[in-house]
Amino acid sequence: MESVAKLKARVDRLKEDLARKSREIEKLKARKLFFQTLFDKIEYQVLVIDEEHIVQDANQIFLEDYGLQKEYVLGKKCYQVIHRLEKPCSYGGKACPLEKAKETGMLRRERSIDPVVLFWTLVLLSLIHISEPTRPLYISYAVFC
Numbered sequence: 001m002e003s004v005a006k007l008k009a010r011v012d013r014l015k016e017d018l019a020r021k022s023r024e025i026e027k028l029k030a031r032k033l034f035f036q037t038l039f040d041k042i043e044y045q046v047l048v049i050d051e052e053h054i055v056q057d058a059n060q061i062f063l064e065d066y067g068l069q070k071e072y073v074l075g076k077k078c079y080q081v082i083h084r085l086e087k088p089c090s091y092g093g094k095a096c097p098l099e100k101a102k103e104t105g106m107l108r109r110e111r112s113i114d115p116v117v118l119f120w121t122l123v124l125l126s127l128i129h130i131s132e133p134t135r136p137l138y139i140s141y142a143v144f145c
Contacts, residue, residue: 040059044061046139046140049078051098079096
């Protein structure tokens with residue numbers, strides 16, 4: 001059986017560990033807020049999609065330009081949200097940029113007419129590596145020409 005002094009020392013160490021973890025959590029919250037603000041304030045439409053075309057995130061500019069709510073976009077296929085199609089899009093007869101990016105792992109550039117704002121856009125699609133989740137994610141952003 002542990003003595004009272006040993007138990008008190010153990011409780012003190014646990015309190016210190018808890019305080020340290022609490023500080024770490026606050027730092028992570030601040031960092032998350034910073035990056036979310038940065039993501040939302042980029043002046044390009046940005047979507048984060050997985051290899052199955054499922055939207056994982058969308059920035060505020062994208063949502064405002066398309067007049068959508070984030071809850072509507074998340075979990076939907078990118079081609080359903082952007083082009084209102086039931087299958088992956090093609091750009092002037094070319095394969096979907098995501099399919100090409102998956103094949104090559106390289107940045108893809110495709111020009112198309114945006115169906116909502118009716119401007120030519122340059123769609124840039126790039127693979128991003130994030131440790132979590134374990135599946136690959138792609139970031140798509142549109143630059144209006």
